[in-house]
Amino acid sequence: MAAETDHDLFSEGYARYVDSKDELRHYRDEFIIPTLGDLERKSIAIEEEIKTELWGLDWSLPSVYLCGNSLGLQPRRTRTYLQQYLDTWGTKGVNGHFTRHTDALTRPWVDIDEDCAAAIAPIVGAEKDEVAVMQSLTANLHLLMASFYKPTVKRWKIIMEEKAFPSDHYAVYSQVAHHGFPDSSVVLIPPSSPSTHYLSTQSILDTITAHADTTALILLPGVHFYSGQLLDIPTITAHAHSHGITIGWDLAHAVGNVPLRLHEWGVDFAAWCSYKYLNAGAGSIGGLFVHEQHWGGKVETEDIAPGSAAEQEANGHDTAPPTAPITPSLRGWWGSTKGTRFAMDNTFAPMRGAAAWQLSNPSVLDCTALLASLSIFNEVGMDKLRAKSVLLTGGLIHLLDCWPGLHTAREAGVYEILTPKADGEHGAQVSIRLQEGLLARVMTELERVGVVVDERKPDVVRVAPAPLYNGWQDVWRFMDAFERAVKEAIRRRDGYCQT
Numbered sequence: 001m002a003a004e005t006d007h008d009l010f011s012e013g014y015a016r017y018v019d020s021k022d023e024l025r026h027y028r029d030e031f032i033i034p035t036l037g038d039l040e041r042k043s044i045a046i047e048e049e050i051k052t053e054l055w056g057l058d059w060s061l062p063s064v065y066l067c068g069n070s071l072g073l074q075p076r077r078t079r080t081y082l083q084q085y086l087d088t089w090g091t092k093g094v095n096g097h098f099t100r101h102t103d104a105l106t107r108p109w110v111d112i113d114e115d116c117a118a119a120i121a122p123i124v125g126a127e128k129d130e131v132a133v134m135q136s137l138t139a140n141l142h143l144l145m146a147s148f149y150k151p152t153v154k155r156w157k158i159i160m161e162e163k164a165f166p167s168d169h170y171a172v173y174s175q176v177a178h179h180g181f182p183d184s185s186v187v188l189i190p191p192s193s194p195s196t197h198y199l200s201t202q203s204i205l206d207t208i209t210a211h212a213d214t215t216a217l218i219l220l221p222g223v224h225f226y227s228g229q230l231l232d233i234p235t236i237t238a239h240a241h242s243h244g245i246t247i248g249w250d251l252a253h254a255v256g257n258v259p260l261r262l263h264e265w266g267v268d269f270a271a272w273c274s275y276k277y278l279n280a281g282a283g284s285i286g287g288l289f290v291h292e293q294h295w296g297g298k299v300e301t302e303d304i305a306p307g308s309a310a311e312q313e314a315n316g317h318d319t320a321p322p323t324a325p326i327t328p329s330l331r332g333w334w335g336s337t338k339g340t341r342f343a344m345d346n347t348f349a350p351m352r353g354a355a356a357w358q359l360s361n362p363s364v365l366d367c368t369a370l371l372a373s374l375s376i377f378n379e380v381g382m383d384k385l386r387a388k389s390v391l392l393t394g395g396l397i398h399l400l401d402c403w404p405g406l407h408t409a410r411e412a413g414v415y416e417i418l419t420p421k422a423d424g425e426h427g428a429q430v431s432i433r434l435q436e437g438l439l440a441r442v443m444t445e446l447e448r449v450g451v452v453v454d455e456r457k458p459d460v461v462r463v464a465p466a467p468l469y470n471g472w473q474d475v476w477r478f479m480d481a482f483e484r485a486v487k488e489a490i491r492r493r494d495g496y497c498q499t
Helices: 012-020 025-030 036-040 076-097 109-124 137-148 166-178 201-210 233-242 309-315 353-357 364-380 382-402 404-411 439-448 472-498
Strands: 131-133 157-161 186-189 215-221 246-250 269-272 287-290 415-417 430-434 454-456 460-463
Touching: 012 472, 025 076, 025 364, 076 109, 076 364, 109 131, 109 287, 109 353, 109 364, 131 353, 137 166, 137 215, 137 246, 137 269, 137 287, 137 353, 157 166, 166 186, 166 215, 186 201, 201 215, 201 233, 215 233, 233 246, 287 353, 364 382, 382 404, 382 415, 382 430, 382 472, 404 415, 404 472, 439 460, 439 472
Parallel strands: 157 186, 157 215, 215 246, 246 269
Antiparallel strands: 131 287, 269 287, 415 430, 430 460, 454 460
């Protein structure tokens, strides 16, 4: 391909050529990409005058936005969807909940969460009724664990990954404490490789096997927030089930990033947010999945002690893990069927499927923004997005391994890639660990030239080419800027050391 274009792999010309062959390239225009001037502007007003050039840069150029793992870019459709919501609110008031419009982009507000569930179901590989759009990620994990974590005398432990995102630790440890168990009831899976945070599938399976007889629940990340590793969800889920253990997944960094088959894989439950790869806006509404095998009835709980393990032992209780069917342990108005919501008879008649876990009516503003983005996802499909993502992320990993201008730095161990290099073991994120003391200067240099990535202190840069709006030119521009940033950081560090 390089010969065909008269450009080598490391040239900007080659990057343009690759992008010209991308069948999804026009979707980049569906998103608002901040310019260098936008990033520099000190007020929100677009009319504010900014310098057209600084440090030799054209400030009208789009930034290199590689931060979809933290906050996705705004789809242009979002403004249209939200304006229609505002117009409906302004002209109909409360009647907007039920009024149908011939030109509406969504159904009336009372049904909008169902629209969202139907739109996101193919993205997570679920039946429509297995999905609910509601709350936020950690709140949903609590709601799910309140139903699925039913400790007994012999099974009371929760297995989780040692380096999981802090909020998952908070949720799991507080659930254990709520049932009166000590912190030692949480089994932490250490990284197979402490230096890279890599978790081998075998080490996860071995931990499950070792604690199978005493474990009530497992909670793991689909894609690790720090390293970007994609875990083998179907294999791990099947192994948990072979030991009669319920397993749930935090999909914050997986949803909209990698293809998921939650129904097919038999996942018990999962939760996610929508502001990363799903592009629904900062802090937007979350979602959850409950496999249809768990719908319908409720677990008999007479023999499940509400207190500590000691109390259970004293009472002589010994039961198996909770089995299907179950209903939510914590209930709310929106989880009851539409026919009973306004009856005000205080009888909870659960909605079909995951919707029964809903509490209050969901934010229509959030749902509207989410639907704007999901309309793009469902035009493209996750399989096509994944194919492009593998090209971009795998290409970035390759360039980091062999970029000519970084050969010396690479050999000197100035940086290393934490993310697994095999296509099946990563999503769109590449995590790069820098030598001690370089992170702040590298980030400053990248920001100066309009490259938007994020950091995890003390030493990691996370770079995420999102296939809906990023292309090979973004990858090339990052590498060009990263080379300059690394060299400048080394120069300043070594210069300071000599003084």
